[in-house]
Amino acid sequence: MTLAISIDTIHAADARLRGHKRVTPLLSSPFLDDIAGQRILVKAECLQHTGSFKFRGAFSAISALDGPERARGILAFSSGNHAQGVALAARLHGVPAVIIMPQDAPAIKINNTRALGAEVILYDRDREDRDALGDDLAAKRGLTLVRPFDDPQVIAGQGTAGLEIAQQAADMGVTSAQVLVCCGGGGLTSGIATALAHHAPDMRVHTVEPAGFDDVARSLAAGEHRTNARTSGSICDAIVTPTPGKLTLPIMAQYCQAGLSVTDEQALRAVKLAYQRLKIVLEPGGAVALAAALFYPQHVTHDTVIAVASGGNIDDDMFLRAMNTAD
Amino acid sequence: MTLAISIDTIHAADARLRGHKRVTPLLSSPFLDDIAGQRILVKAECLQHTGSFKFRGAFSAISALDGPERARGILAFSSGNHAQGVALAARLHGVPAVIIMPQDAPAIKINNTRALGAEVILYDRDREDRDALGDDLAAKRGLTLVRPFDDPQVIAGQGTAGLEIAQQAADMGVTSAQVLVCCGGGGLTSGIATALAHHAPDMRVHTVEPAGFDDVARSLAAGEHRTNARTSGSICDAIVTPTPGKLTLPIMAQYCQAGLSVTDEQALRAVKLAYQRLKIVLEPGGAVALAAALFYPQHVTHDTVIAVASGGNIDDDMFLRAMNTAD
Numbered sequence: 237m238t239l240a241i242s243i244d245t246i247h248a249a250d251a252r253l254r255g256h257k258r259v260t261p262l263l264s265s266p267f268l269d270d271i272a273g274q275r276i277l278v279k280a281e282c283l284q285h286t287g288s289f290k291f292r293g294a295f296s297a298i299s300a301l302d303g304p305e306r307a308r309g310i311l312a313f314s315s316g317n318h319a320q321g322v323a324l325a326a327r328l329h330g331v332p333a334v335i336i337m338p339q340d341a342p343a344i345k346i347n348n349t350r351a352l353g354a355e356v357i358l359y360d361r362d363r364e365d366r367d368a369l370g371d372d373l374a375a376k377r378g379l380t381l382v383r384p385f386d387d388p389q390v391i392a393g394q395g396t397a398g399l400e401i402a403q404q405a406a407d408m409g410v411t412s413a414q415v416l417v418c419c420g421g422g423g424l425t426s427g428i429a430t431a432l433a434h435h436a437p438d439m440r441v442h443t444v445e446p447a448g449f450d451d452v453a454r455s456l457a458a459g460e461h462r463t464n465a466r467t468s469g470s471i472c473d474a475i476v477t478p479t480p481g482k483l484t485l486p487i488m489a490q491y492c493q494a495g496l497s498v499t500d501e502q503a504l505r506a507v508k509l510a511y512q513r514l515k516i517v518l519e520p521g522g523a524v525a526l527a528a529a530l531f532y533p534q535h536v537t538h539d540t541v542i543a544v545a546s547g548g549n550i551d552d553d554m555f556l557r558a559m560n561t562a563d
Numbered sequence: 564m565t566l567a568i569s570i571d572t573i574h575a576a577d578a579r580l581r582g583h584k585r586v587t588p589l590l591s592s593p594f595l596d597d598i599a600g601q602r603i604l605v606k607a608e609c610l611q612h613t614g615s616f617k618f619r620g621a622f623s624a625i626s627a628l629d630g631p632e633r634a635r636g637i638l639a640f641s642s643g644n645h646a647q648g649v650a651l652a653a654r655l656h657g658v659p660a661v662i663i664m665p666q667d668a669p670a671i672k673i674n675n676t677r678a679l680g681a682e683v684i685l686y687d688r689d690r691e692d693r694d695a696l697g698d699d700l701a702a703k704r705g706l707t708l709v710r711p712f713d714d715p716q717v718i719a720g721q722g723t724a725g726l727e728i729a730q731q732a733a734d735m736g737v738t739s740a741q742v743l744v745c746c747g748g749g750g751l752t753s754g755i756a757t758a759l760a761h762h763a764p765d766m767r768v769h770t771v772e773p774a775g776f777d778d779v780a781r782s783l784a785a786g787e788h789r790t791n792a793r794t795s796g797s798i799c800d801a802i803v804t805p806t807p808g809k810l811t812l813p814i815m816a817q818y819c820q821a822g823l824s825v826t827d828e829q830a831l832r833a834v835k836l837a838y839q840r841l842k843i844v845l846e847p848g849g850a851v852a853l854a855a856a857l858f859y860p861q862h863v864t865h866d867t868v869i870a871v872a873s874g875g876n877i878d879d880d881m882f883l884r885a886m887n888t889a890d
Contacts, residue, residue, distance in 0.1 A: 255734075261588055261610060266651070266679065280610075282842040283588060324593070352593065407582075511882075515609040515875035517842040548842035552886055555838075559879055 239490060240388045240483035243434040246395035246427065249296040253396055256328060257292055258284050260397070262404040262542070265513040268530065275540045276529050277410070279401055280516050282548030286352070288474075288522065289397055289424055289546050290321030290384075296393025297382045298325050306331050308378035313366060315341035316474055317547050318384040323354035334379060336370055344551065385423030386481035394424040398431025401542060405436065412438040413540040416496065416525035419443035419452050420475035422484030424546060429491035440537070443488065443495040444525045446472040446503065452480045453495025456488060471500050471554065474521030474547055502527040507558035510545065520554065522547035566817060567715045567810035570761040573722035573754065576623040580723055583655060584619055585611050587724070589731040589869070592840040595857065602867040603856050604737070606728055607843050609875030613679070615801075615849065616724055616751055616873050617648030617711075623720025624709045625652050633658050635705035638697060642668035643801055644874050645711040650681035661706055663697055671878065712750030713808035721751040725758025728869060732763065739765040740867040743823065743852035746770035746779050747802035749811030751873060756818035767864070770815065770822040771852045773799040773830065779807045780822025783815060798827050798881065801848030801874055829854040834885035837872065847881065849874035 263278045281289040298310055309332035312322040319335045326333035335349050339358035350356050359369055374381060383390060405413060415432060417425040422443070429441040443452045449470050454462040463479040470476050480488070498506075503520040506527035510518045518526070525543040550558075590605045608616040625637055636659035639649040646662045653660035662676050666685035677683050686696055701708060710717060732740060742759060744752040749770070756768040770779045776797050781789040790806040797803050807815065825833075830847040833854035837845045845853070852870040877885075 258588060258590070261585060263585070263610060267675075270678070283590060283607075287842050348594075351597070511844055515614050515844040517838055517844065556883070556886070559883070 237486055239487050241392050241395070241430060241487070243430060245388060245392040246399065246431050249389065249392035250396045250399055252299040253292060253295055253393065256295055257396060259400055260284055262401070262408070263514045263516065267513045268509060271509070272530050272541070277405065277540060277542045278510070278514060278526060279397065279542060279544045280514070281397060281544060281546050282516055282518055282522055286317070286320040286324050287547060287549045288317035288321065289394055290317040291324060292396050293390035293393035293423055294318070294321035294382060295325040295328070296396070297387055297389040298329050298331070300389040301380060305380055308380070309334065311336070311370060311374050311379035311381045313370060314384060315345055317549055319345070319349045319354070320352060320549070322382055323349050323352035327353040334373060336366060342551065385421030386483045388483065391423050391427045391484065391487070393427070395427030395431045397424065397544065398428035399435060401428065402432055402435035405542060410540050411436060412538055413542050414538045415439050415441045415542045415544070416444050416528050417441060417544045418475050418522055418525045418546040419445055419495070420521070421477045422452055422480045422488055424544070425492065426484040426487035428544065430487060433491050441492045443492060444528045445495060445497045446470045446476065446521070446524060447497040447499050449476045450495060450497045451478070452488065453497060455480050455485055456492060456495050459489065461485060472503055472521035472524060474519055474549070475524065496528045496532060498524050498527040498531065501561065502531050504558040504561045506530060507550070507555070508561050511559070516545065517548040517550065517555070518545050519547050519550035564813055566814050568719050568722070568757060568814070570757060572715060572719040573726065573758050576716065576719035577723045577726055579626040580619060580622055580720065583622055584723060586727055587611055589728070589735070590841045590843065594840045595836060598836070599857050599868070601863055604732065604867060604869045605837070605841060605853060606724065606869060606871045607841070608724060608871060608873050609843055609845055609849055613644070613647040613651050614874060614876045615644035615648065616721055617644040618651060619723050620717035620720035620750055621645070621648035621709060622652040622655070623723070624714055624716040625656050625658070627716040628707060632707055635707070636661065638663070638701050638706035638708045640693060640697060641711060642672055644876055646672070646676045646681070647679060647876070649709055650676050650679035654680040661700060661704070663693060669878065712748030713810045715810065718750050718754045718811065718814070720754070722754030722758045724751065724871065725755035726762060728755065729759055729762035732869065737867050738763060739865055740869050741863065741865045742766050742768045742869045742871070743771050743855050744768060744871045745802050745849055745852045745873040746772055746822070747848070748804045749779060749807045749815055751871070752819065753811040753814035755871065757814060760818050768819045770819060771855045772822060772824045773797045773803065773848070773851060774824040774826050776803045777822060777824040778805070779815065780824060782807050782812055783819060783822050786816065788812060799830055799848035799851060801846055801876070802851065823855045823859060825851050825854040825858065828888065829858050831885040831888045833857060834877070834882070835888050838886070843872065844875040844877065844882070845872050846874050846877035
């Protein structure tokens with residue numbers, strides 16, 4: 237079967253993103269190495285513009301549109317990281333962005349998205365059909381929908397993080413490693429896995445999900461789409477989706493190893509350790525890969541593990557909960 | 564008068580540090596720009612090894628020693644960031660490090676320094692003479708003292724951050740800016756100012772200190788050394804020293820503009836905003852430059868201000884205090 241993107245799609249996205257994306261550092265701490273009993277490198281995507289990797293995919297998708305299409309504006313559904321990534325990427329292109337959010341989304345997220353210049357349209361989850369609302373708006377205003385993961389240009393944009401990982405690791409003399417990626421719909425994982433398959437073929441990519449929300453791990457094991465029994469109730473909300481993407485699952489099936497999962501408690505401990513030892517702020521969903529690297533040495537097959545820390549948009553209450561987690 | 568270092572000293576330090584120092588990113592957020600009413604770029608030295616810029620100077624000094632001297636080992640006095648920087652730099656060179664710390668230093672700092680492989684020797688501030696203890700140890704074991712700032716190779720190591728700033732800013736099209744540096748003894752400021760004078764001559768460097776502990780600002784204004792009335796009682800303890808260095812003050816007098824200062828409250832607000840908007844962890848002393856950039860627009864003379872965020876080794880109680888600071 238033909239995969240949705242090739243390495244060339246990622247290279248093209250990378251060229252468009254140059255000078256706009258932030259090249260995020262690969263961090264480390266001897267204290268984390270001691271806990272894990274192996275070398276851990278952390279790709280700090282929380283330091284990307286808008287606090288998560290989502291900016292890469294959003295900018296890639298918007299920059300890939302033709303001029304008139306882009307000028308009419310962008311539409312996205314999101315109450316979280318994707319919303320902010322799309323809002324800033326649209327602003328940098330000087331084009332309008334409309335973000336459709338549930339009216340019970342946290343005020344801080346609504347305000348942040350508006351502050352980045354987007355028009356936010358709120359809907360009632362119980363009484364309104366989000367997709368119909370979006371279709372109607374798109375038709376009326378000629379807006380182009382940017383999906384959160386199941387879009388070739390979005391996947392290619394996220395894959396630019398994989399190009400950086402291959403280069404930065406090679407600069408440190410690391411060409412063989414396990415690469416753990418926080419996984420929701422699979423856009424980041426499938427992009428990174430494609431990039432590494434071509435630029436660091438001795439690296440092995442694993443998805444990491446919250447325990448109980450491991451649709452990707454089960455789908456990879458089954459060879460077909462599996463769904464989560466529920467999509468709420470995890471503190472790792474940023475990476476909980478009903479099922480893997482139609483485009484992303486075949487890519488992950490081609491390039492990834494067995495999926496891993498961690499508990500909420502382990503994710504919170506990883507948030508705390510990232511704060512203490514790396515001086516970065518992670519949200520629980522952005523810390524699951526680091527948690528797997530720290531707390532599952534039995535899965536280790538390489539001397540080095542690279543954990544992608546995908547986002548840092550955490551609210552104060554959750555951060556305090558992480559700080560108060562037992563060591 | 565001849566200054567203690569030249570740009571060549573920094574270039575040589577940079578060559579020795581290559582592959583060992585972390586090239587820290589230059590971060591930004593539209594939310595911070597909105598608060599300040601200007602573009603703010605933040606050099607995130609909290610992401611340097613051991614959580615502060617001190618690693619650069621320590622590694623530079625140790626790597627500049629001749630082989631037999633280095634092999635005998637390193638001595639440092641510090642209860643803070645310098646201790647950890649020296650400990651890790653010595654470990655990376657495979658040589659012993661002895662750190663002399665007051666016995667009432669926080670247990671966490673003593674433990675961190677030991678965990679990095681250093682031998683920690685505790686002394687009683689009231690009953691023992693620290694310098695005599697150090698002289699005795701140095702003589703007996705042939706150890707070389709690495710000073711926290713008043714050493715040409717330490718200053719040159721800190722100056723490598725300035726080389727990075729010049730390059731990273733130029734890559735963004737910024738060649739003219741105000742550069743604000745958190746300043747204690749002046750090692751970081753004088754190193755950065757020397758680097759920028761040669762590689763970004765249109766940038767203007769200002770020291771930033773805690774209000775009430777502005778010995779450098781007063782010394783620069785007076786043209787000779789001034790001292791602080793007290794050296795305890797600031798939450799910005801990492802950057803409080805009795806008086807500027809003998810070597811650093813002439814360099815700062817040559818290259819720097821008038822010194823600025825900020826209140827503890829402003830430093831805490833900067834810690835909070837760095838957590839919220841940049842996803843990095845700063846200590847108050849590492850946040851004073853960002854605080855000046857955010858809250859003193861009246862000092863602004865350029866379109867862009869670059870704030871050096873010098874360190875992130877904050878304890879939980881202080882971080883909670885920052886999170887609870889009013890917006």
